[in-house]
Amino acid sequence: xxxxxxxxxxxxxxxxxxxxxxxxxxxxxxxxxxxxxxxxxxxxxxxxxxxxxxxxxxxxxxxxxxxxxxxxxxxxxxxxxxxxxxxxxxxxxxxxxxxxxxxxxxxxxxxxxxxxxxxxxxxxxxxxxxxxxxxxxxxxxxxxxxxxxxxxxxxxxxxxxxxxxxxxxxxxxxxxxxxxxxxxxxxxxxxxxxxxxxxxxxxxxxxxxxxxxxxxxxxxxxxxxxxxxxxxxxxxxxxxxxxxxxxxxxxxxxxxxxxxxxxxxxxxxxxxxxxxxxxxxxxxxxxxxxxxxxxxxxxxxxxxxxxxxxxxxxxxxxxxxxxxxxxxxxxxxxxxxxxxxxxxxxxxxxxxxxxxxx
Numbered sequence: 001x002x003x004x005x006x007x008x009x010x011x012x013x014x015x016x017x018x019x020x021x022x023x024x025x026x027x028x029x030x031x032x033x034x035x036x037x038x039x040x041x042x043x044x045x046x047x048x049x050x051x052x053x054x055x056x057x058x059x060x061x062x063x064x065x066x067x068x069x070x071x072x073x074x075x076x077x078x079x080x081x082x083x084x085x086x087x088x089x090x091x092x093x094x095x096x097x098x099x100x101x102x103x104x105x106x107x108x109x110x111x112x113x114x115x116x117x118x119x120x121x122x123x124x125x126x127x128x129x130x131x132x133x134x135x136x137x138x139x140x141x142x143x144x145x146x147x148x149x150x151x152x153x154x155x156x157x158x159x160x161x162x163x164x165x166x167x168x169x170x171x172x173x174x175x176x177x178x179x180x181x182x183x184x185x186x187x188x189x190x191x192x193x194x195x196x197x198x199x200x201x202x203x204x205x206x207x208x209x210x211x212x213x214x215x216x217x218x219x220x221x222x223x224x225x226x227x228x229x230x231x232x233x234x235x236x237x238x239x240x241x242x243x244x245x246x247x248x249x250x251x252x253x254x255x256x257x258x259x260x261x262x263x264x265x266x267x268x269x270x271x272x273x274x275x276x277x278x279x280x281x282x283x284x285x286x287x288x289x290x291x292x293x294x295x296x297x298x299x300x301x302x303x304x305x306x307x308x309x310x311x312x313x314x315x316x317x318x319x320x321x322x323x324x325x326x327x328x329x330x331x332x333x334x335x336x337x338x339x340x341x342x343x344x345x346x347x348x349x350x351x352x353x354x355x356x357x358x
Contacts, residue, residue, distance in 0.1 A: 004052070012050055024058070027234045028062035047067045049064065061091065061097060067079075067080045077111070086237070109335065111336045113331065115354075131334070140312070143323065145297065145298070184290050201250060210277070225354075228245075247292075283311055330353075
């Protein structure tokens with residue numbers, strides 16, 4: 001019979017610090033992800049962060065929860081994002097996934113949201129009949145360099161033998177692209193690149209009615225889910241990358257007054273803007289991004305900020321070589337939707353949810 005074991009902050013800290021989380025054939029969490037979850041400023045002491053499904057002492061599966069809340073008419077509506085869900089194929093017939101999800105629903109009284117899910121996971125969520133697809137965000141993914149060496153073998157493993165040829169083709173193509181981009185200059189306006197939000201940034205961001213403050217963002221910068229290094233083979237979700245960095249960007253206007261702040265996340269050549277706070281002309285942001293992309297040899301950039309995407313479309317300097325549309329879906333449990341106003345709009349930024357962390 002499947003047994004379920006839930007961990008709150010204190011229990012998860014003991015589970016990880018004791019090394020007990022390493023006793024299974026695969027890991028239900030990494031140490032640095034656990035530390036991040038424990039330091040989540042929106043998680044209360046008694047909220048569940050991780051649930052294990054055990055069968056005769058073996059790990060049959062697990063689900064991770066990332067607590068969050070909305071402020072509606074001055075009141076907190078607490079809920080959690082499903083950040084991981086994994087089932088050991090050996091125990092699939094015992095249906096641990098449904099048992100885990102049922103337990104999550106009980107722990108959070110149905111206040112559950114999900115995004116960035118796989119097609120396989122989506123099929124399970126739809127079958128359960130308790131989720132609604134709401135608040136979708138349309139975005140763009142821009143490409144700046146060719147990456148046949150990485151992309152083709154990943155999608156078609158049989159082509160791995162051709163990696164040396166793909167590498168040569170990438171080298172030639174990207175050399176020509178670099179020549180084309182020589183005309184993109186460093187912005188003439190004042191800007192700063194920091195490791196985290198400073199006090200000026202914190203005060204600036206406080207003027208926006210967003211879901212997260214700069215102090216909260218700093219917490220996750222300080223406690224990332226992904227570290228730079230070799231992949232943890234026993235953990236099946238994101239844990240390590242060759243390059244994983246956050247950049248806090250400050251953009252100033254002509255009077256040298258702070259006019260915009262951006263959090264950039266760079267992972268193995270691919271860029272995101274989890275958070276974007278701006279009172280300035282988006283052309284200035286696009287000019288900075290154009291320079292940043294070339295300086296850091298960015299391969300691709302995904303953005304769901306509508307205004308910024310419109311500014312990029314009008315730009316003559318943005319160094320994209322190709323683009324395609326993207327859509328981010330959000331699944332909300334019906335119980336959570338019932339507790340939100342009828343015309344509620346979450347005004348999600350790209351980093352809201354657990355997207356900030358991966």
